[in-house]
Amino acid sequence: MRPLLSLLLLAAAALVPAARAADEGRRVALIVGNGGYARRPLRNAINDARLMDKALQAVGFKTVVRENANKLQMEQAIVEFLNAIGPGDTALFFYAGHAVQIDNENLLIPTDLDRAQNLIEAKLKSFSMAMVFEYLNRSPAGQRIIILDACRSNPVVEDRGLPAGLAIPLNAGKDTYIVFSTSPNSTAGDNPDGNNSHFTEALSDLLRRPGISIDEVMTQVNRRVLAATEGRQTPWKQGNLSRSFYFIPPVGGVDSAADPSLLEERLTEAIRLRQKSSWEEALTATNLVLKGNPKDELLDTARLLHQYLTLRVKAEEAAEAGDYLTAASILSELFERDRLDSDAALRAGTYYLLARRIPEAIAPLAAARAYGTTRVHESAIAILQRLVPIEPAAKTALSTTTSPTPHEVAKLPLWYTRHQLPSVAMSSLERLVGAQRVTPTVEMAFADFLEIPKPRRPAAVEAAAAEEEEEEE
Structure with a gap:
C-alpha cells in the first residue's frame, strides 16, 4: 500500500488546483494631494485627490485623505493607513503631486521641501516610495494598488539634472498593481485648461463602471489620456495580482447595448484568465460578455468558451467535493474536444488515480506526456514512472512516442x-x-x-x- 499512497500524494501534488477567488476583505485607501509648493505649485493636485476620494468612496473604499502634507504629515498618514489594513483587505495608495527619482528610487515631494542643497538632502527630506512598498508588502493586505499621478516636471529635476518622471519600481512585492499617470522616465502636464489632470479625470470616471477589471479600466484610461494629450502622455501599469480586481465586481450584469469593443476586451480578459487556469473568474467574465448581447462571431466565441468553462468549473467543483471520478470524466471529455488542452488530460489522469481507477488513468496521462507543455509533460512522466510497478500499461505509455496529427x-x-x-x-x-x-x-x-x-x-x-x-x- 505504501507505493500506492505515495503515488496518490504525487498525483494530488501534480494537480495544484487553482484557488477559488477569496473574499477580498475590506477596502482601504490613502489619498494624498500635494499642490501647495513654494516653487512650482500644482493647481490640480488637490482637486485630483478630492475627485479620487469621491470615486473610491463610491466603490466601497474607506479613505484616509491628506492635502498639502509635509513630510511628518505624510509619515503619520501612512501609519494610519497601515493600521487600518486587515487580513485580506484591498489597500490602495493614491498620490497626486510632485515626485522625483534619485538612484532609481521614486521619492514623493512633501510640501515643506523647497530646495535641497544636494541629492542626499533631497532623499532625506522626501517621502520614499520604496518604504511604502516595503510596508505594504509586510501588511496583511490581500491586494495592493499603487496609483501615482506624480510625473510632472519639478524643481529638483531641473536643478540637479536627474532623469525625468518616475523609475520602474524594483521592489513592489507580491499581489501588487502599480499605475503611473505616464510612462516611466517621462513627464505629464498639469492640464492648465481643466480642474483635474487628464489621467485622474479618466480614472475616476471609469473605475465606477460595473464589471470592468482594473486591467480593462487602465486600457480605457490609456485611450482617453492619449486622445486628450494628442499622444504626448501614455499611462503605464505593472501588476502581479494573483486574481483579477474589480472596483465594482461583475455581479449586476452589463448594459444590453454594450460597446462591441468593450465586449471584445472582456472576452480577451476571459481568455487570459482561462490561460491562467482561473476558471471561475474566466466564466464570470464570459457571462458578462454574453449579457452584453454580442453579435455574430463574438457571440459564437463567447458561447463556446462559456461551454468549456462551465464544464471546467464543474470538474473542479466535483473534485473539491471528493467526486474524483466525475471530475476525471469531464476533463477527459474536454481533452477529446481539444487535444492541445494537455492540462485537462493531466488532471483527468490524476483524478482517476485519486478515484483508485488506475487502468483508466493511463490514457490521459500518456496524452499529457505526448501533448503537454514542459510542466505538464514532466509531471505526466513522473506519475507514469511511479505507476510502472503497479500497472504494466504505464511502461508502454512511457516507451511510446506520440505526436499530434x-x-x-x-x-x-x-x-x-x-x-x-x-x-x-x-x-x-x-x-x-x-x-x-x-x-x-x-x-x-x-x-x-x-x-x-x-x-x-x-x-x-x-x-x-x-x-x-x-x-x-
Whole structure:
C-alpha cells in the first residue's frame, strides 16, 4: 500500500488546483494631494485627490485623505493607513503631486521641501516610495494598488539634472498593481485648461463602471489620456495580482447595448484568465460578455468558451467535493474536444488515480506526456514512472512516442480560431513546437485548416522548418 499512497500524494501534488477567488476583505485607501509648493505649485493636485476620494468612496473604499502634507504629515498618514489594513483587505495608495527619482528610487515631494542643497538632502527630506512598498508588502493586505499621478516636471529635476518622471519600481512585492499617470522616465502636464489632470479625470470616471477589471479600466484610461494629450502622455501599469480586481465586481450584469469593443476586451480578459487556469473568474467574465448581447462571431466565441468553462468549473467543483471520478470524466471529455488542452488530460489522469481507477488513468496521462507543455509533460512522466510497478500499461505509455496529427493540432475550439486568430492559436502552436511536439509540416496544415494568412512564424518554427528542408534535400 505504501507505493500506492505515495503515488496518490504525487498525483494530488501534480494537480495544484487553482484557488477559488477569496473574499477580498475590506477596502482601504490613502489619498494624498500635494499642490501647495513654494516653487512650482500644482493647481490640480488637490482637486485630483478630492475627485479620487469621491470615486473610491463610491466603490466601497474607506479613505484616509491628506492635502498639502509635509513630510511628518505624510509619515503619520501612512501609519494610519497601515493600521487600518486587515487580513485580506484591498489597500490602495493614491498620490497626486510632485515626485522625483534619485538612484532609481521614486521619492514623493512633501510640501515643506523647497530646495535641497544636494541629492542626499533631497532623499532625506522626501517621502520614499520604496518604504511604502516595503510596508505594504509586510501588511496583511490581500491586494495592493499603487496609483501615482506624480510625473510632472519639478524643481529638483531641473536643478540637479536627474532623469525625468518616475523609475520602474524594483521592489513592489507580491499581489501588487502599480499605475503611473505616464510612462516611466517621462513627464505629464498639469492640464492648465481643466480642474483635474487628464489621467485622474479618466480614472475616476471609469473605475465606477460595473464589471470592468482594473486591467480593462487602465486600457480605457490609456485611450482617453492619449486622445486628450494628442499622444504626448501614455499611462503605464505593472501588476502581479494573483486574481483579477474589480472596483465594482461583475455581479449586476452589463448594459444590453454594450460597446462591441468593450465586449471584445472582456472576452480577451476571459481568455487570459482561462490561460491562467482561473476558471471561475474566466466564466464570470464570459457571462458578462454574453449579457452584453454580442453579435455574430463574438457571440459564437463567447458561447463556446462559456461551454468549456462551465464544464471546467464543474470538474473542479466535483473534485473539491471528493467526486474524483466525475471530475476525471469531464476533463477527459474536454481533452477529446481539444487535444492541445494537455492540462485537462493531466488532471483527468490524476483524478482517476485519486478515484483508485488506475487502468483508466493511463490514457490521459500518456496524452499529457505526448501533448503537454514542459510542466505538464514532466509531471505526466513522473506519475507514469511511479505507476510502472503497479500497472504494466504505464511502461508502454512511457516507451511510446506520440505526436499530434495535423488534424489533432487543427482541432482547436472555435474560440481559438475566431478570436485573436493568429495570436492565440499560434501561441499554442509555438509552445508545442518549442517542446518538439509538432513538425513544421503540422504547422502548415494547422494554418491551412484555420484558413488564415500564415503569420510570421516563431523562431522555433523557422529553425525546425530549415532543418526539415535540409533533410529533404
